[in-house]
Amino acid sequence: MSDKTIGNGTLKQHRWVMNEPQIPFSCEQLYCDDNLMVVDKPHFLASMPRGMWYRQTALIQMREKTGNEELSLAHRLDRATAGVLVMTTHKSVRGAYQKLFESRAVHKMYECVASDELARALVNPRRGEQLVQRLNEDGMHRAQFVAVHEGEDARDARRWGLQLSSHIEKTVGIFQAAELGLGDREDADAVGGSDGADGVNSVSMHSVNATTLIAVKPQEQLSEHEKQTLASNPHMAIYQLWPRTGKTHQLRVHMNALNCPMLGDDLYPTVIDRAYDDFSSPLALVARRMRFTDPLTGEERVFHSQIEL
Incomplete structure (x- = not known):
């Protein structure tokens, strides 16, 4: 560390990193x-x-x-x-x-490559209904199909996406973020963990704090490179994601919850320990547009x- 005088006359420590790896x-x-x-x-x-x-x-x-x-x-x-x-x-x-x-006055749209499990549900009403029902019954998510129109051309307003909501918490020192059980909104502040009358610990229920709209990227918007990516990964799809909130790892957690982990994800569903200089498998997630x-x-x-x- 070295000391540096700043505007108000106090000293601020400046960190020097020796032998920092080259990216x-x-x-x-x-x-x-x-x-x-x-x-x-x-x-x-x-x-x-x-x-x-x-x-x-x-x-x-x-x-x-x-x-x-x-x-x-x-x-x-x-x-x-x-x-x-x-x-x-x-x-x-x-x-x-x-x-x-x-x-949250900034409108963000991300794109990712992930399993086509959700893509197949979005174009198949029966599969889509089954997926939404399953997610709404698991006690961890709230899900609904909604029209996609944010920042899109008028012709795209007719396509449908899945809006997924949950409660996400990230603990310092733990690589993965966790989704916690949802309760009614009026019970959002309930604190669990105390013993009930029957001696069984009560369960803490949480309100939604993370919401993402997810849709398949239209075929006519795919670049030639993206078409090649899908040709090399036949069971993948390219998705567009609009985060309504900004919780840590939110997009990765939500895609994983849909059984659609992102290509190259070394945290979800399983933590993979990669060397710092292993650049062979980038996470297929890009902050594509900001407005x-x-x-x-x-x-x-x-x-x-x-x-x-």
Whole structure:
């Protein structure tokens, strides 16, 4: 550690990482103005310094490329997830953009490659009804079919997706997030674990805190690379996902709950221990599109990732 004096005269420790492993991927700049810098973050690159990673992170990489030490993150993406990452170019505007993400005023659409189990249910009414019934009876989920129209062309408003809701909690030190049993909304604050009159521990029930809309990507929107991906993985499909909330690992947890784990997922359904320099199986998940109203200019902002699945 080294000490560095900051604006208010206090000392801030600056961490130096020795012999940090090299990540052979870098961010591509998608957009930049006086307030924003938007990049395409690759798989395997952490958003910000954490653990063994400092220089090999999107934030520090872009600070070094631009020479702008005031670059800050407006939000974060998991190290395993690629796609649109928004940064602010100076500290005075950071709060305004961070509040957008905190208040869920940013419309996000992700894409992933996963088992075609759900895809087959979405095009088969009987299978779809059976899937929704099963999910609603398992005590862990609430599910319904809804029309897909958010950010899509009018012709796509007739296609259907599955909206899946659950309660997700992530415990520090445990790799996987967990879904907990759901109760009635009026019982959302009930605390379980105490002994009942019959001596049996009561079960804590939880309210929904994670909701995702999931639909199959239309065939006419598939790129040639995506068509090749599906040809090489015949029991897979490409999905579009709209998270209504932002819980840790939410998209991966929900796809796994549907028996559709994402291609390359080393956490769900099973934790796979891979070496830090094993780049052979990236998680097939990309933050594809981000849309919001700029809090400073009032302009509609839309950014698209160019990273292929």
